[in-house]
Amino acid sequence: MSFTTEERGKPNTQDYRVYFKNSNGTYISPFHDIPIYADESKSIFHAVIEVPRWTNAKIEIATKEPMNPLKQDVKKDNLRYVCNVFPHKGYIWNYGAIPQTWEDPGHRDNDTGCCGDNDPIDICDIGNKVCSRGEIIKVKVLGTLALIDEGETDWKVIVINTEDPEAEDFNDIDDVRRLKPGYLEATVDWFRMYKVPDGKPENQFAFDGDFKDRNFAIKTIKETHEFWKKLISKKSDAGELNCMSSCVSDSPYFCSSADATAVVDSASAFGDAESVPSSVDKWFYYNKK
Numbered sequence: 528m529s530f531t532t533e534e535r536g537k538p539n540t541q542d543y544r545v546y547f548k549n550s551n552g553t554y555i556s557p558f559h560d561i562p563i564y565a566d567e568s569k570s571i572f573h574a575v576i577e578v579p580r581w582t583n584a585k586i587e588i589a590t591k592e593p594m595n596p597l598k599q600d601v602k603k604d605n606l607r608y609v610c611n612v613f614p615h616k617g618y619i620w621n622y623g624a625i626p627q628t629w630e631d632p633g634h635r636d637n638d639t640g641c642c643g644d645n646d647p648i649d650i651c652d653i654g655n656k657v658c659s660r661g662e663i664i665k666v667k668v669l670g671t672l673a674l675i676d677e678g679e680t681d682w683k684v685i686v687i688n689t690e691d692p693e694a695e696d697f698n699d700i701d702d703v704r705r706l707k708p709g710y711l712e713a714t715v716d717w718f719r720m721y722k723v724p725d726g727k728p729e730n731q732f733a734f735d736g737d738f739k740d741r742n743f744a745i746k747t748i749k750e751t752h753e754f755w756k757k758l759i760s761k762k763s764d765a766g767e768l769n770c771m772s773s774c775v776s777d778s779p780y781f782c783s784s785a786d787a788t789a790v791v792d793s794a795s796a797f798g799d800a801e802s803v804p805s806s807v808d809k810w811f812y813y814n815k816k
Contacts, residue, residue: 532661538800545597545661546791554787558595560774561626565665574650574666576658578622583608583807593771593790608807610724621652628751629758636680639733644679648751654691665689670700671744673733674718699741724811
């Protein structure tokens with residue numbers, strides 16, 4: 528199964544979008560139409576890369592738009608860029624999401640005591656390759672961190688690209704501690720501080736910031752997949768989420784390929800990128816408490 532992307536609008540502007548196609552040339556939703564599993568028997572999952580490592584633009588699946596393209600987040604009418612908090616530069620992993628998952632805001636997690644954040648479950652790919660925006664990779668799950676973001680459960684699943692030359696050496700979270708010393712500590716540090724330059728308090732974590740193992744992480748992913756099944760079948764309230772799908776044929780939200788094409792055709796034509804503000808390169812120094 529292969530996927531391609533199509534850019535629309537001008538990069539680094541609010542009209543920029545990245546749409547997805549499957550191998551048949553049909554426009555698809557990266558939220559709903561890409562299968563969660565690349566190989567279910569081996570617990571290998573698909574992941575959609577939203578933000579390549581070392582970059583700052585907060586690109587995400589547009590869950591409220593038809594066909595759910597990638598777009599850059601906007602706050603206070605400005606494009607959002609994640610700040611560099613020393614010693615980190617941009618995102619320190621390839622960052623993205625697992626399709627066909629949903630952290631249900633109506634479900635209070637028994638472990639964290641908080642409800643979901645209304646998004647697909649997030650992944651941090653620790654592989655060596657710097658992925659491309661919109662790239663679909665196959666990942667091995669290693670563990671998870673439970674970020675509590677403004678009172679919501681926001682799982683961060685640690686994964687490695689199965690095509691990474693070192694992938695066979697990584698099978699659980701302890702392998703990351705052993706083979707990439709400092710990476711997990713840096714991950715907690717990054718998530719704790721990345722909003723501080725914007726005037727927000729440090730983020731908090733469940734489990735005192737400890738990582739849960741592979742089995743716990745896979746169980747959590749499967750739970751969010753069940754929540755997604757209820758969402759796409761209208762058994763859960765979608766609220767503002769757009770569940771338009773060109774591949775989930777038994778869903779009430781199923782649309783024709785022509786309908787999906789019409790959505791993309793209505794988007795702005797692809798154009799030259801605008802410049803990125805120089806302030807994006809600023810490094811912030813912060814005294815940890």
